Amino acid sequence: MAIPRAAKTQRRTRIQEEKEEQILEAALDVFSARGFRGSTIDQIAEVAGMSKPNLLYYFRTKEAMHRALIDRVLYTWLEPLRAFDADGDPESEICNYIRRKLEMARDFPRESRLFANEVLQGAPHIEDELKGPLKELVDEKAEVIRTWAKAGKIAECDPYHLIFSIWSTTQHYADFDVQVRAVLGQEHAGAGRFEDAGRFLEQLFTSGLVRPA
Amino acid sequence: MAIPRAAKTQRRTRIQEEKEEQILEAALDVFSARGFRGSTIDQIAEVAGMSKPNLLYYFRTKEAMHRALIDRVLYTWLEPLRAFDADGDPESEICNYIRRKLEMARDFPRESRLFANEVLQGAPHIEDELKGPLKELVDEKAEVIRTWAKAGKIAECDPYHLIFSIWSTTQHYADFDVQVRAVLGQEHAGAGRFEDAGRFLEQLFTSGLVRPA
DNA sequence: AGATAATTTGACCGATTGGTAAACATTACA
DNA sequence: TGTAATGTTTACCAATCGGTCAAATTATCT
Incomplete structure (x- = not known):
């Protein structure tokens, strides 16, 4: 048996x-x-x-499968944020984070969409993960960003919304891939769109937030 | 009968x-x-x-309902981008666009999630709308932005990815509302989060892209 | 090889799915 | 008011859903 x-x-x-x-x-x-x-x-x-x-x-059960999948993917998915280093150079830490998140959107779009689908529908299966481990990690990194701002290394800004804006802009290229490709058209929707996006986002975030030396 | x-x-x-x-x-x-x-x-x-x-x-059929709903909501949903005025002041046009998109995320989150769900799952029912009317509208506005950049009114940047970044950052507060609230916690997840987001995004986009006079 | 445990399958279950048929009720209009 | 068109409901359908079960098959170990 x-x-x-x-x-x-x-x-x-x-x-x-x-x-x-x-x-x-x-x-x-x-x-x-x-x-x-x-x-x-x-x-x-x-x-x-x-x-x-x-x-x-x-x-x-179907739910058991889903839960196992979430558990397996969540840790990896948060890795880039975890790598965010308080002792590093603020500008390069932010740029690295953006770049890594964008690489993940390119290389692991399914993982991104898995979470997007879940959160979009009210996160019925991952609410605990959001309010627990995720919040704690973000709280920690937000404090790092706040410290940088207080020290004058970057512009004063709301660290939570900064993180949200990095999440949303980068994951957009995974979650809304169909739309991005439709709007860019066949000519510009090739593999180069991630490089273009990376250049734009680096420009957007650094010149906006990081004070020139 | x-x-x-x-x-x-x-x-x-x-x-x-x-x-x-x-x-x-x-x-x-x-x-x-x-x-x-x-x-x-x-x-x-x-x-x-x-x-x-x-x-x-x-x-x-279920599909007929869905289609009728999409048709009804799509026009309204694109209204803010349509209002983007080539003859206006670049900085305030961009800020207005961000503000209006954020207001829509706050006041019409269901509409945002409707499209997000659809696009996320490969846009099986709205592919034509994306490649047709949406693309044409974005192409037109992207050209406006390019003109502004050429005229030195704003920084040189990829207009398409600029639009994508405004979409993603603003809609994030509708589509990922559960996550946003979970991370902010009860203290900061009140009604004020949209004002906070608005302030941050204005800061991010203007000081990043609009050249100081 | 033989015994035992692990794996796989086909047949099946009740509940739910999108959708239909036709009887019934209501409205609008002459 | 009568009647034809419009609107609503009950009962139902085949297909699919998540999940079970017992029998059959395969792997493991002595």
Whole structure:
């Protein structure tokens, strides 16, 4: 008889790791493209290349799959902000953050859309993560920015809204990719649009916020 | 026998206008909160306060409702960009645009989320609108901005990405409202957050892009 | 190899989905 | 007021939903 899933934390088979990997990869595909409610287990099963009951053998419910996916992706997703260094040079720290966030929008658009879908629909499954770990991290980094401003290293500004504006501008290129490409048209919607965006955003944020020496 | 719906364009009863209004209002509620696929006709019917078949008497399908809603909201939604005046003062035109977009994020968050949901999931129902009317409008306004830059009235920058950054930063406060409130916490998430955001964004965009006299 | 545990599948379940048919009720207008 | 058009509801449909179950298959270990 199959082991109850609670016991699986003890030892994990090679098959378990592979299959759970496969499933979460497929789940990322589907959830990020259609949102939680708009996705079906059958769709994920098809993308993962396995039968629905087989998929439900590894994750008992649709919600369990979603939660596992969120947990796996959230840490990575916050990495750029975590790397924000209080001892670094303010201007280059901000530029680095923008650049890294933009790279993530380019290289991991599904992860971005996964969260966007979730937050957009009221964050029913990640409210705790937002009010807990996320808020704490942002509070910490906002304090760093405030310190920089107090020291005259950057312009006085609301650090929270600064962070929001970096999030929104960069993630826009992942979440609203279809719109960006439609507006830019075939000529300018090529791979170069991320470089263009990077140049613009660096210009926007540095000359706006960082005082010239 | 009931008139086939195609003939309804000819004359519209008072009841028709009222009910269609009711339905679209309810549809905006539901679609904006759950996305197209995540919404059900029953939910919309319940919010609208009528039975499902009654609702389907006015809109034959779920898609017809969605399309009618998009059509009705799109024009209004683009109004602020349309008001962008080539003959105005660049700095105040940009500030006005930001302010109006922010007001819309505050006063019409459902409309913002409706489009966000749609675009986020690949814009299956509004691709034509994006590549047609939207692109044309943005092309026109981008040309205005370029002219300003050429005339030395504002800094040289990519006009398309400037527009994108205004869209993303302002709409962020509607689309990601839950996240914004979670991060700001109860103390700072009050009604004042839109004023704070407005101040920050004006600072960001003007001192970054508009050359001092 | 054989026993045991782990994995996979097809058949199936009740609930919900988008949508229909037709009877019924109401309105508008002559 | 009568009647035809309009509006509303009840009952229903096939398809799909998330999820279960037991049987069949495969991997693991002695």
